[in-house]
Amino acid sequence: MKTEAATAGRRPTIKDVAEAAEVSRSTASRALTGRGYVAPAVRERVRRTAQTLGYVPDVLARNLRQQVSRSIGVLVSDLRNSFYADLASGISRQSRQRGYAMMLADDHGSVAAELEAAETFVALRVAGVILTPLSAEVSEYLGRHQIPVIEVDRQFAEGKQDAVVVDNRAAAERVTSRLLGTGHRRVALLIDEMDWTTGRDRLVGYRSAFHAAGIPADDALVIRSGWDVGAAQEVARGLLSTPDRPTAVFAANNVLAEGVWRAAQDLGLRIPEDISLVSFDDAPWMTMVRPGVTAVAQDAVALGEAAVAQMFHRIENPASPARTVMLSVSVEQRGSTAPPATA
């Protein structure tokens, strides 16, 4: 059974299988897909033939014919950041379980790269896109091309678009309240952006903790930083060098927390005796250092899985209203927080 395909060195197609099994392509297709009738004996013969030829159907061609898509596009900011990597991991596992392949791209923070990746996804006819958006345009663009979009971690068009997020406001309020409750008054917030829902809501939660405690919040303690460790370290060094330095710092994410940690080391400040530290986002190093760093822990893998679930919900109910799924977080209480020395 030497087929032409084998001789020519090209991949066998269904035509090769059909010829070798001496049936038509129609029958071969029905035998292999299991859709439509075919005599049991014939089906067996076709399947065996496919097996021996090493035939693997071209699912791209199949999908084209069936006018369906079995892949999803995933677009995150930076795979080297463990938060996004975990997210991708959750999405990957969950989507493969449903028989969908994952196309992954990262935009390394560039709005242009983000849009370019979105265009690629449209051209690839993915069934949907899960992304951590950098701009409002990208979701709009994909929506215009009728591609379901799930925003994860942050949202641009709150309530207009499906999203999977955590309750940033509540979590920020919770950890800030704890600090205030143990006697801290000068609690600084180190933050790198307030344009996204993440930053905005964390700021709001921080402020409402002061309000709830009846303590006036000092806006000078809301410190803006660049987004990388070096920038945060420098800003934190300045903040912690002032005579009336805060007694506690709430870092709005794990990168900023790393900057604060390093700055405290640089200045010889002891944690928590001289300064308490809380991080939004947990990270592996926070349990390695002494003392451990108290952190708001998001389960990024679960976030990814929930995004996939929402995506399929959307695909099955195209007309249902936009939904925002909120996942809970946990606060990992560690040694970096304690009552202030002066209290």
Added chain:
Amino acid sequence: MKTEAATAGRRPTIKDVAEAAEVSRSTASRALTGRGYVAPAVRERVRRTAQTLGYVPDVLARNLRQQVSRSIGVLVSDLRNSFYADLASGISRQSRQRGYAMMLADDHGSVAAELEAAETFVALRVAGVILTPLSAEVSEYLGRHQIPVIEVDRQFAEGKQDAVVVDNRAAAERVTSRLLGTGHRRVALLIDEMDWTTGRDRLVGYRSAFHAAGIPADDALVIRSGWDVGAAQEVARGLLSTPDRPTAVFAANNVLAEGVWRAAQDLGLRIPEDISLVSFDDAPWMTMVRPGVTAVAQDAVALGEAAVAQMFHRIENPASPARTVMLSVSVEQRGSTAPPATA
């Protein structure tokens, strides 16, 4: 210019563009792809029409017709491990730059999942696959289907298959030699596998350092551990509790190093006074803890980029002999290593 596509709510095809621009599909195609002749005025009209219709060509259909593939498959062990995430990041960036989309899957250590993912890649007709192999079968399987394979980090068929790795032997010898050179005699190797080239070569390097120094190696100091932090921590706790405990531990990867670090903390052992520690693989936490951990640093992003380069080399030179690319590593000397107390 209300097209049928717009009215029906389906995506515009080249047929819609052609009709709206009042040309044939052939001409529309030539105008949009730039291949083949078309009158300048006509080309402009077609392009404008496509623009206003929001036409995005289906690249899957195009690739089917052209019998080419513009995607690569990537298969790693676990995206949540920063080494693999960095690898994927390098591959992603480099492949998009060449106009290829990346399909990503992770096998979470399961040989069955690995093979399943490989089958999906064949069905998807990827141009090639880059993977961190778990078994010899997967590369064989892909090879049988004429899909170029690049093995990264570890190899199964050394010299028979393209690969991008680091010189594990040389690096392991280098760090072990340094320990011996500063007076250590009882240097343990903590290792989780010796079936892959990674583990095997690190062991060989460790041993040849002893040989080169003329010091007899004690095989009882080669300690086998499970692959996760908990297992390593337990094994290390046993090792460090013995009366004749080693004066230095060389952990064969970053997960094992974390286990050793935690075990030392558990036992109240000071690093480096009581025990020196070296890790193969750097990790963020190693610069956060005090003292920092001396590590062999592999640039995983660069590894990924090199794998993509090798993949395109292979695609362009299908018959060229298998090539193993070896990337250099650096040794990050930090505070966790010092001469032994008794020296």
Added chain:
DNA sequence: CTGAAAGCGCTTACAG
């Protein structure tokens, strides 16, 4: 129960 024909969205020799 099976096969001939059409067609998914695209490109490309080829004829005019």
Added chain:
DNA sequence: CTGAAAGCGCTTACAG
């Protein structure tokens, strides 16, 4: 300079 026709690999009503 342009369009009709064929065909990539597949599936699916439909006729027999």
